[in-house]
Amino acid sequence: AQSVTQPDIHITVSEGASLELRCNYSYGATPYLFWYVQSPGQGLQLLLKYFSGDTLVQGIKGFEAEFKRSQSSFNLRKPSVHWSDAAEYFCAVGPSKGNTGKLIFGQGTTLQVKP
Amino acid sequence: GAVVSQHPSRVICKSGTSVKIECRSLDFQATTMFWYRQFPKQSLMLMATSNEGSKATYEQGVEKDKFLINHASLTLSTLTVTSAHPEDSSFYICSALGLTQQETQYFGPGTRLLVL
Numbered sequence: 362a363q364s365v366t367q368p369d370i371h372i373t374v375s376e377g378a379s380l381e382l383r384c385n386y387s388y389g390a391t392p393y394l395f396w397y398v399q400s401p402g403q404g405l406q407l408l409l410k411y412f413s414g415d416t417l418v419q420g421i422k423g424f425e426a427e428f429k430r431s432q433s434s435f436n437l438r439k440p441s442v443h444w445s446d447a448a449e450y451f452c453a454v455g456p457s458k459g460n461t462g463k464l465i466f467g468q469g470t471t472l473q474v475k476p
Numbered sequence: 477g478a479v480v481s482q483h484p485s486r487v488i489c490k491s492g493t494s495v496k497i498e499c500r501s502l503d504f505q506a507t508t509m510f511w512y513r514q515f516p517k518q519s520l521m522l523m524a525t526s527n528e529g530s531k532a533t534y535e536q537g538v539e540k541d542k543f544l545i546n547h548a549s550l551t552l553s554t555l556t557v558t559s560a561h562p563e564d565s566s567f568y569i570c571s572a573l574g575l576t577q578q579e580t581q582y583f584g585p586g587t588r589l590l591v592l
Contacts, residue, residue, distance in 0.1 A: 406583070
């Protein structure tokens with residue numbers, strides 16, 4: 362069955378520290394991979410996406426993610442976290458071709474940033 | 477680019493009334509729009525897929541007669557919660573797939589519905 366797992370429900374980091382949010386997926390073929398961020402009471406904003414090519418993708422707000430096929434992972438990283446990064450982060454996967462565009466979301470990781 | 481709006485941002489209604497939520501793609505045409513429901517501290521639950529000019533496809537367990545979806549144009553989809561009850565209170569989010577960016581969903585800001 363297709364699924365997305367974000368093992369960490371809640372993460373707290375100090376401002377200026379590095380961040381890594383984990384995402385593992387189970388999918389029959391190479392999926393399209395996404396990271397979205399959601400601030401309280403808001404919709405989702407696309408941080409970055411991976412379709413093919415270079416497995417290290419750069420996104421907005423200084424985020425990057427690396428696709429590792431052997432580990433079925435697509436972890437999100439940021440070298441130095443800012444207080445404004447506190448939010449909910451969702452990893453999502455979608456079928457790569459001939460699809461309806463439907464996404465499968467992970468349960469989300471809440472990021473808290475300590476001053 | 478790729479901006480999606482929702483209206484209203486929040487609505488309070490009495491039990492038994494119907495509420496319409498609009499989802500618009502402002503700067504692109506969307507062949508497909510999606511409607512999600514999100515409970516507090518939880519992930520998004522896909523309710524239905526809306527395709528312009530055709531009937532929506534509902535996910536298992538979602539009552540299509542209760543959650544009416546209309547995708548009348550390439551920039552507008554509406555979700556009507558009919559005969560709303562307190563258990564329908566939730567955060568409803570739409571997303572849109574563009575004609576030229578069919579792999580990526582762009583999300584609206586969400587609508588908070590409270591049914592009294």
